[in-house]
Amino acid sequence: MPMSESRNRAKLLAHKIREMAAHIDQEINIMEVCGTHTVALRREGIHGILPPTINLVSGPGCPVCVTPANYIDNALELIKDGAVIATFGDMLKVPSSTGENLAAFMGQGKVRTVYSPFDIIRLRDEIQGPLVFLGIGFETTIPTIAATFKEVLARKLSQTYLYTAFKTVPNALRALLADKESRVNAFLLPGHVSVVIGERAYDFLKSYKVPSVISGFKGEEMLTAIAAILKQFNDKAPTVENRYHQVVSREGNPKALAVMDELLCPEDALWRGFGLIKESGLKLRKKWAAIDAARVFGLSPLKNSEPPGCCCAQVVQGKIKPNHCPLFGRGCTPEDPVGPCMVSSEGSCAAYFKYLGVEA
Amino acid sequence: MKDKKTIRLEHGSGGVLTRQLIEEIIYPYLKNDSYSELDDASLFPSPAAPGEKLAFTTDSYVVDPPIFRGGNIGKLAVFGTANDLAVSGAEPLYMSLGVILEQGFSIDDFESIIKTLAQSAREANVKVITGDTKVVPAGKGGGVFLNTAGIGRQVFPHSLGGSRVQIGDKVILSNHIGAHGVAILSQREGLELGTTIQSDCAFLYPLCRELYSLGLDLRFLRDATRGGIAAVLNEVVEKRDFAIEIDEEAIPVLEDVKSTIELLGLNLYEIANEGAFIAIMAADKAEEAVVRLKKHPSGSGSMAAIIGKVTQNHCSRVVVNTAIGGQRLLDFPRGLLLPRIC
Incomplete structure (x- = not known):
C-alpha cells in the first residue's frame, strides 16, 4: 500500500520528537487534559510512536468521570418522584453509589437520550410533568446547553429544568499544579474547550513554568503539539503555545462566553478525585432559580464516594x-x-x- | 444491584454480550452434530441427493424505522437471508417469511414492504414458499418484525468459516462500509442530519460466486452485518494462532458517511452493513479477487479493497495501523451501538 503524505509527515515528526527527547535529561509526563484527546491519542496509537521517556497521562477532562456518584443518585431520585430525565448517552451506564444506573429506566420512557440539548424543546411537547436535563460537561458543551435553556426561558416552557454539575478547566489545572504528589510536568491543552475560552484563559500557566500547548485532535496535530512541548523543554523556555490556530483565538468565542455568562455564574465545584476546587464549576444564576432542578427539587448536595476497589x-x-x-x-x-x-x-x-x- | 440477570439491549448488538448469550445460554442446550460451529448458516447432507449438501439459515429483522433510504425491512429480510447463505458457499433457493405486526401499523406501509420484498426475492432468484402472520396488541411490538428461514444448495465445497486461514493471507473488504447505519440513524426521530446517504443493502451472492471460482485460495467469507467489520475480524482471529493487521487508510468509506460518523461519535468499524463482506484470500490471488469484485456489473463491489493481512504478531487480536504510523487494537464491539439497526 502506498505510504500517505500524512504518514510521511508523522514519521518526520516522530523522528524530531525522538531526537529532542534524547537531549532532554528527564522523564516527561504530558497530561492530556481533555477526554477527546485521551481517546484520540490512543486511537491513533501515539503511545507506541513516542520514546519511553515521554509518557502520556490522562487528566480530568472526561465530564462523566469527574462527576460525583451521588449526582446519579439524585437523578434516580428525580425519576422516582415522577420526573423524566433527558441526558447525553454517556451518563446512562454510570453507576450510582448503590450500583444502579439510568439505563434501567429507558424502557419505561423515564430516561430519554439526546444528541443535542435542543432536543429537549421537542421532548417537552411529548412529555407530561417535569423534564430535567442533566447538565454535565466542560466549556465545550456548556454554551449549547445554556443557549437551549435561554430558549426554554424565552418560550416560557413549563416544568423544564436544568440540573447543573458543569465543570471549567482553568482552575482544575491550578489544582493539579498545586498537588505535590503529581508527576505531571507538561500539558496538552484541550482544543474544543479552548475554542470557547480562548488562549488567554491559560495566561496564568506561564508563571508555573510548565510547558503547555493547545492542540487539535488529528494524529498529526497531536504529534506537532508534543514536538512543541519537547522544544520548550529543550530550549528551557516553558510557555503556553497555541498550535490549534485554525480554530482557537486569543479571546475565545465571545458569543458562547456571553450566553454562558447570561445564565450561569462560577461556583466552587466538587470533582471526583480532586474534591472541592475553588470556582471550577458553573451553576444557574439566582434569577433563574425557577429552572434550577437542584433548588426546585431540593436535591442533596454532591459528595464523593467511590465504589470499593475503584481507582x-x-x-x-x-x-x-x-x-x-x-x-x-x-x-x-x-x-x-x-x-x-x-x-x-x-x-x-x-x-x-x-x-x-x-x-x- | 447491577442488572446482570436480565436481557439488555447490548445482548442484541452483535458484540461480546450477544456471543455470551449464544455460547452460554443457547448453544450448550442445542449443540448437535449439525450445529457445531456458530456460523451464519449450517450445511447438512441433502437426504434426496446423496453427495450434495444444503445450507440452512434463519434471521430476524427488527429495524427501526422499517422503511428507510435505500430500502426497507422487506428488502433487508430477503437480501440478509440470501447473503447468509452466500457467504456460507451456497446458492440461495427458498425462504420462509414470518410476519409479526403491531396493532395500528399502516397497511399501506405493510404493502409497500411486501412489494419490495417480492421484488428483492425475484432479483435474488429466491422463492418465498411458506409463511406465517401474527398481530400483537399496540405497544407490545415494534410496528413490524420479520423472521425468515433460508435454504440454499452448496456450490462452494470448502469451509468458509476461518479454519483454512493462513499467515500471509490478505484481507479484502468487498465495498465501502458504514452507509446502512448512517442511513437508519439519520432517519430516526429527532436526528435531522440532512444527509441523503442510502443504505448499502445489496444481494451479495453474485459477488461471492466470483470469489468461489478462485477455489481453495478463497479462505474465508462473512458479511459484515451486526457488529460491523470489528465483529467479523475478531471472530476470525479468536482462539487462533494468528492476528489480523488492517490499514486504516485502506478502508473504503464514502466521504459523507465518514463525516456523519465523526459528527455522531460512532465507530465506523462497529456499524452494521447490509452490502459488504470480508473475504480472506491467499496473498497471490488477492489482487485478482479485488479486480473481479470491482468490475462486477452489479456495482456492489465497486470500492472493494485489500485492507490488511493475516500476521503472526499480536496473536488472536486485530490490530489497526493508523494513518500516522501508530497502532491500536480493534476490539469486539462492546457497548450498545445502535439498537434495532437490522
Whole structure:
C-alpha cells in the first residue's frame, strides 16, 4: 500500500520528537487534559510512536468521570418522584453509589437520550410533568446547553429544568499544579474547550513554568503539539503555545462566553478525585432559580464516594494508569463498569481497554 | 444491584454480550452434530441427493424505522437471508417469511414492504414458499418484525468459516462500509442530519460466486452485518494462532458517511452493513479477487479493497495501523451501538 503524505509527515515528526527527547535529561509526563484527546491519542496509537521517556497521562477532562456518584443518585431520585430525565448517552451506564444506573429506566420512557440539548424543546411537547436535563460537561458543551435553556426561558416552557454539575478547566489545572504528589510536568491543552475560552484563559500557566500547548485532535496535530512541548523543554523556555490556530483565538468565542455568562455564574465545584476546587464549576444564576432542578427539587448536595476497589479518583488525577487499577479488565469492563472512567466513551479506562487491551 | 440477570439491549448488538448469550445460554442446550460451529448458516447432507449438501439459515429483522433510504425491512429480510447463505458457499433457493405486526401499523406501509420484498426475492432468484402472520396488541411490538428461514444448495465445497486461514493471507473488504447505519440513524426521530446517504443493502451472492471460482485460495467469507467489520475480524482471529493487521487508510468509506460518523461519535468499524463482506484470500490471488469484485456489473463491489493481512504478531487480536504510523487494537464491539439497526 502506498505510504500517505500524512504518514510521511508523522514519521518526520516522530523522528524530531525522538531526537529532542534524547537531549532532554528527564522523564516527561504530558497530561492530556481533555477526554477527546485521551481517546484520540490512543486511537491513533501515539503511545507506541513516542520514546519511553515521554509518557502520556490522562487528566480530568472526561465530564462523566469527574462527576460525583451521588449526582446519579439524585437523578434516580428525580425519576422516582415522577420526573423524566433527558441526558447525553454517556451518563446512562454510570453507576450510582448503590450500583444502579439510568439505563434501567429507558424502557419505561423515564430516561430519554439526546444528541443535542435542543432536543429537549421537542421532548417537552411529548412529555407530561417535569423534564430535567442533566447538565454535565466542560466549556465545550456548556454554551449549547445554556443557549437551549435561554430558549426554554424565552418560550416560557413549563416544568423544564436544568440540573447543573458543569465543570471549567482553568482552575482544575491550578489544582493539579498545586498537588505535590503529581508527576505531571507538561500539558496538552484541550482544543474544543479552548475554542470557547480562548488562549488567554491559560495566561496564568506561564508563571508555573510548565510547558503547555493547545492542540487539535488529528494524529498529526497531536504529534506537532508534543514536538512543541519537547522544544520548550529543550530550549528551557516553558510557555503556553497555541498550535490549534485554525480554530482557537486569543479571546475565545465571545458569543458562547456571553450566553454562558447570561445564565450561569462560577461556583466552587466538587470533582471526583480532586474534591472541592475553588470556582471550577458553573451553576444557574439566582434569577433563574425557577429552572434550577437542584433548588426546585431540593436535591442533596454532591459528595464523593467511590465504589470499593475503584481507582477512578486516582485515574482522573493522572496518579495511576488505568491498567494499574486492580479492577481494570477484571471486575470492571465496558459491559459491566464499576467506575465512570470505564463507562464514558471519553474515559481513560475505556480508551485503554478498547485500544491497548487488558494486557497493555 | 447491577442488572446482570436480565436481557439488555447490548445482548442484541452483535458484540461480546450477544456471543455470551449464544455460547452460554443457547448453544450448550442445542449443540448437535449439525450445529457445531456458530456460523451464519449450517450445511447438512441433502437426504434426496446423496453427495450434495444444503445450507440452512434463519434471521430476524427488527429495524427501526422499517422503511428507510435505500430500502426497507422487506428488502433487508430477503437480501440478509440470501447473503447468509452466500457467504456460507451456497446458492440461495427458498425462504420462509414470518410476519409479526403491531396493532395500528399502516397497511399501506405493510404493502409497500411486501412489494419490495417480492421484488428483492425475484432479483435474488429466491422463492418465498411458506409463511406465517401474527398481530400483537399496540405497544407490545415494534410496528413490524420479520423472521425468515433460508435454504440454499452448496456450490462452494470448502469451509468458509476461518479454519483454512493462513499467515500471509490478505484481507479484502468487498465495498465501502458504514452507509446502512448512517442511513437508519439519520432517519430516526429527532436526528435531522440532512444527509441523503442510502443504505448499502445489496444481494451479495453474485459477488461471492466470483470469489468461489478462485477455489481453495478463497479462505474465508462473512458479511459484515451486526457488529460491523470489528465483529467479523475478531471472530476470525479468536482462539487462533494468528492476528489480523488492517490499514486504516485502506478502508473504503464514502466521504459523507465518514463525516456523519465523526459528527455522531460512532465507530465506523462497529456499524452494521447490509452490502459488504470480508473475504480472506491467499496473498497471490488477492489482487485478482479485488479486480473481479470491482468490475462486477452489479456495482456492489465497486470500492472493494485489500485492507490488511493475516500476521503472526499480536496473536488472536486485530490490530489497526493508523494513518500516522501508530497502532491500536480493534476490539469486539462492546457497548450498545445502535439498537434495532437490522
